Amino acid sequence: MNTQARSLAATLFPIGLLLIAMASIQSGASLAKSMFPIIGAQGTTALRLIFASIIMLLILRPWRVRMTANTLRNVIIYGMALGGMNFLFYMSLQTVPIGIAVALEFTGPLAVAICSSRRPIDFLWIALAIVGLLLLLPAGDGGQALDPVGAAYALGAGVCWALYILFGQRAGAEHGIQSAALGVVVAALFVAPIGVIHAGSALLTPAVIPMALAVAVLSTALPYSLEMVALTRMPARTFGTLMSIEPAFGALSGLLFLGEVLSTTQWLAILAIIVASVGTTLSMRQTPTPPVAAD
DSSP states (O other), rough: HHHHHHHHHHHHHHHHHHHHHHHHHHHHHEEEEEEEHHHHHHHHHHHHHHHHHHHHHHOOGGGGOOOOOOHHHHHHHHHHHHHHHHHHHHHHTSSHHHHHHHHHTTTHHHHHHHHHOOOOHHHHHHHHHHHHHHHHSOOSSSSOOOHHHHHHHHHHHHHHHHHHHHHHHHHHHHTTTTHHHHHHHHHHHHHHHHHHHHHHGGGGGGHHHHHHHHHHHHIHHHHHHHHOOOOOOOOTHHHHHHHGGGGEEEEHHHHHHHHOOOOHHHHHHHHHHHHHHHHHHHHHHGOOOOOOOOO
């Protein structure tokens, strides 16, 4: 009985971390959107990653980690994917609602789930998630066309998200949460010049600094640290499909913080996505998990 309890706890622990991370990152996205009129999506991304990297460097002190050339390569690719994902997602939010942007971005982890699947039951959950994502697209509800540039940014963020999952798991396999800190530093170095060129001295606006710090904690430092721990405790396939609940968090965040009202169709889409996530979760214990990294 104790063994079963420990097994259940080991299964639920990374799931709980992902739920907290998703709620945090979508709340941060809503707050970040309010900064766009002052410093733009580019400046917001830059400040978010700069502050997040400072926070994580101070807390985790990842410079103590000794890495091989292969591990360093994985961390660099992971960090660049992280930076690109943040940048392209914020660029999409300029013209696309948060719930829809997250749904389009999710094509990345969904592709990871499809490519990693091995059993017929996995495709049932993936198909259900796809149905939910299609229902989230505003095709016919309001008659408003989706901005193609914003949609392209969100899809590009999805590509980066897929790379983030794959290389994040590899980078975290040896050094765990310290890899997340190093990845955020790489992401900040990658994106900061774009934000500085675009926003210039507006980045130093006093009213922006506290908001940027909050966004850094909610959208980067906290969720990516939690996700790195979760990535080392579950397969990439399970992580990718379980993240299908992310559009639901995005839509709810838009409703609570930005007043974006959800339609009946969108609620049905959220239900389909949650069912797909639950189905994946229930089958997760039958899949071998990678070794737990030493934190």
